Amino acid sequence: MNTTTLGAPPSRPLRSPPAPAAAASNQAPSGAAVVQSRGLVRRYGAITALAGLDLDIHPGRVTTLLGPNGAGKSTLVGLVLGRLRADAGTLQVAGHAPGSLAARRLTGAMLQTAGLAPQLTVQEHVALHSGYHPGARPLAETLALAGLQGLEGRRYEALSGGQQRRVQFALAIAGRPRLLVLDEPTAALDAESRRALWQTVRALADEGSAVLLTTHLLEEAEALSDRVLLLAGGRVVADGTPGEIRGRVAARWVRGVSTLPLAQLRALPGVVAAEAEGRRVALRSTAAEATLRALLAADAAVADIEVTGTRLEDAVLDLLKKETA
C-alpha cells in the first residue's frame, strides 16, 4: 500500500492540463460523445450480461470500466467494437453502427486475447495496420510511442510477452483513432512498460482521442482515468471521477503498531472495522481524528502511526458490497 503525505489523496502524476486538440482530421468536435448507448441489453441464454446500460464516452477523456469478472466489461467492449450484437437498446460509435466500416475506420482496439502472425516482423505488422487507416501516423512515430524502437526487424514470435503486447498497442494507435479501446492493456507488462503506456495513453487522450479502458488494476484506473464506471451485474453501479467515487465512501485508515486487543480497538470511536496486518493493526474509521485521539489515549505505547485516505480499491469494494447486499 502506498503511503503518502497525511491526508492528501494520492496524486496522479500523469495528469496534465488538457492540451489543445491536435490538427489531425479525425478529431471530433470536443464534447460530442464518440460512443453513446441507451438501454443496452445483451444476454447469453439465461444470463443477462448487460441490463439496460446508458453510456457516453467523450473525446479527450479516458473512461475506465471497472468491475469483477462477469460484470459485463468484455461484453461491452465486444458490443462497442461490433463483435457482438445487442439484444436491445441503442449503441452508436460517432453516429455510426458499431462494427460498420465507418466505425472501424476511426477505432483502434487492443484486445485481451488476440494473436498476431508469428512470422511477420514488428515493422511489417505495424506498417500493415497503418495502411488500413487513411491519415495514419508515420511508422517511426507509432513505433516510438509504443516503445518498440530497436525491435522493428524482430519477428513477432521472437518477442517476449510484454513486447508482443506493445506491438498490439502500436496497432491500436497506428491509425490515429478517434476512439481507442484498450481491453486490459497492461496485463503482462512490467512496471516500467506499464507507466510508459500510461504516459502514451494520456497523451493520446489529450490530443483528443476518446479512450475506453478496461482494467482490473485499480492503480491503473486511478492513474489514468478521467472517469470511472463501476459495473456490477450488468449495470453501472457508480460513475464519476476517481475522486468522486472515493468520496462516496468517506472513510480513512488509521494504522499503527499496538498491543491492544482487536475487540477493544473495534470499540474505539468512529471505527467501522479493525484488522490485524502482522504486527500492525489497521482501523477503518469514518472519523479518523476522533479515532486517532482515542487510540493515543488508550495505548501509550502505540507506534508507527499513519493515517491514509481511502483507496479507490476500498471504495470500489465497498460499493460492490453495497450492490450485492
Added chain:
Amino acid sequence: MATPGTPGRRWRGPALAAAVAAALVGFFFALPEPGEERLAPPAPGFVLRDVRVFDGERVIERATVVVREGRIAAVGPDVAVPPGLPVQDGQGGTLLPGLIDAHVHTWGDGLAETLNFGVTTVLDMFSDPGPHQALRRTRESLSPRAHADKFSAGALATAPGGHGTQFGVKVPTLTTPAEAPAWVDARLAEGSDFIKIVYEPRTAEGLGPPFPSLDRATMAALISAAQARQRPAVVHVSRHVPAEEALAAGADGLVHVHVDRVAEPALVQLARERGAFVIPALAVIAGFDPTPPPAGQLREPLRLAADPAVRPFLTPDQRRGLESAPTTKLVMFRLDTALASVRALHEGGVEILAGSDAPNPGTAHGASLHHELELLVRAGLTPVQALRAATSAPARRFGLADRGRIAPGQRADLLLVAGDPTADIRATRAIQRIWKNGAAVERHRYPEAP
C-alpha cells in the same frame, strides 16, 4: 520495406510486376511446341561383314551390310567397306530385318519388352490412343530408341457393350452405318494408323457370343470409310461365317483365324480372290487350348517360358504370366484345328502375317512372336515364308515403306541371330545383337525371382 506512398518507391510494385510479366512471356515462348522435340542425332553407323542375310524376301548367303545414320546404306556380297565406320564380323550368324509383330496390345512397358526379343515394330490392334499420339510425333525420326515402334488402330470399332468395352478403357462405340465415316475420322484425328473392327454377330437362330456386336452393314460401312481414306481396315472375327462376311465386305485382313471349325474351301477362295491376309495369332490359341500335351511335354506357354534361349530375357512378370496362363473350357480353342485352317489358307494362296496377340494370357511381348514363327512352320509354312510373314509382308500390307527389308534406304532395324533360321526357325531365338534405328540395343537379362 516501403511505407505506402513514400516517393521514389512508388514504382517498385509496378516495375516488379512488369519484370515478372516479361519473364512469364519469355518462359511460355521458350516451352517446346510440337515439332521442336529434342531428338538425339542418329547413330553414326557400322559395317557388318561376311554375314548371311535374309533381306525380307530372300536369302543372300554371304554379304556385307553398311549402316549409316540410322539407315541401310548398302547390302550385298560385293559391297566395299567404307572408311570411318566400325566393322563387325557376322560370325556365322544370320542378319534378319527387325521383326514385326502384326497383332499386339501395348500397355506399360510392352514396347521395351518386345524390343528385347528383336521385335522392332508392332501393329497394335487396340490400346489407349493417348500415349500413341506422343509416340507418333517422333516415330519417323532415326534417333536411337530403347523401344519398338508402334503403329496402332487406337480404339477399336465395336457395338455398345460389345467385345472390347470390358477392359476399362473408354471405347467410342457406334451402331449404324451412317456413323461410320465420322467414327473413322475421329480415330484418324486421334492418331490411329489403321482401323480395326470387331465383328461377332449371332447366327440367324440367335446362337453366338453373349455380347452385342456391330451388324454386317455397319461393319461394311466402316471398311469402306477406312479404305476411302487410304487406311487398311482389319476385322476381328472368331467364327467361320463372320469371317466370310468380313472378307466379302472387302476387309484388308482378318486379325484372327476363326476357331469354330477348319477353314472351308469357300472361305479360302474368297480370301484369295479378295487379296486379304490373315493373322492367325496361333500363339494365343495355343495358350488357351485345354488339350493336355503329350506325355513328358509341357503346355505351349510353359514350353516357351522354359526355353533357355528365351527365359533369361523375359521379365519376372512375363514369366509369371506364361507359367500361370489359364486354359479355357471353350472347346473351340483347339490348336490343331487352327493349324489345319492355316495350312488350308496358306496352301490356298492366302497371305499369312505373323502376330502374337500379346500380352493375352499365355503370351509375352516379343517372345511369343518367335513362338508364332515356330507354330506357322508347324502349320506348313517354310521357315523363309514364316520369316517373310514377320518382316516384309506386314510392312507391305500396312504401308510401312521403310521397314521389313534389308535394302538401301531402309530403316536400320536389324536382328543378328546365331545359326540359320531359314533352315531351323527356332534359330530366331538365338539373338546375338539387336539394332534399332542403326543403334545397338542392349539386351536385358532378368534374374530369376526368389
Added chain:
Amino acid sequence: MNTLALLWAETGAEWRKAWRQPAFAIPTLVLPLVFYGLFAIVLARPGGGNAAYLMATYGVFASLGPALFAFGAGIAHEREAGQLALKQVSPLPVSIYLGAKLLTCLGFTALVVLALYALAAWAGGVVLPRGAWLALAVLHLLAAVPLGLLGLVVGLSFRGSAAMGVTNLLFLALAVLGGLWIPVFLFPGWMQGLALAMPTHHLAELSLALTGRPIAGSAPGHAAAVAGFTLAFAAAVAVAWRRAHR
C-alpha cells in the same frame, strides 16, 4: 490507401507469412515436383506417355495443396490463435483478406506449375502447342478457386487441430481418389465411380483434354461439373460464414 494498394500490401503480408512457414512452403512447393520427377522422369517407361499425362494431373495437385491448406487449416488456425480478431476490428474488408490469401495461393501454385512445365518440357520431353501450354496454366491456376472455397468451408467450420486433420484427409482423398497421383484408368470400376464425386478428377480430365489427350466423358461435361462444385462450395461458405459469426 486505395483498394488495389491495400490488396497488394495485404497480399505481401500473406505471402511473407506463407513463405516463412517451412511446414507449409516446403511440401507445397517441393512435393509435386519431387513426385513428378520420380514418376514421370526417373521411372519413365520408354515409349510411355507418362510425362505429359502426369504433368496435367500434377498441375492440379500443385493447386490443391496451397488452396486447401491456406484456406482450410490456415484460416482455422488463425481464427483459433486470435489472429483474425484484430483484422476483424480493423477497417480491412473481408474481401481483401480473402483476396490476399487467394493471390498468395495462386503465387505458390504458379511457382510449382512453372517449374513443373519446365521439368516436363526439358527433362520429360513433353511438347504442346503454345496455346495449349497457356490454357493449361490458366486452368491449373483457376483450380485454386473451387479448391480454395472448399478449404474455406473447412476453415470456417472446424477448430484448429480438427481443421488440420480434416484438411489432411480431404487433401489425400482429393489427390488419390481424384486420380492425380495414379491415373484413374488404373482404378477398379467402383473407384472410378468415386472419382466422379471429386472435383479434382474433373479438373484433371480437363487438363488432360487440354494436352490433346482423349478423355473419358466430354470436356464441357467436366467443366460443368467443376462449375457446379464451385457454386456448391460458395454456398457452403456463405452458410459457414454466417454460422461462424453468430
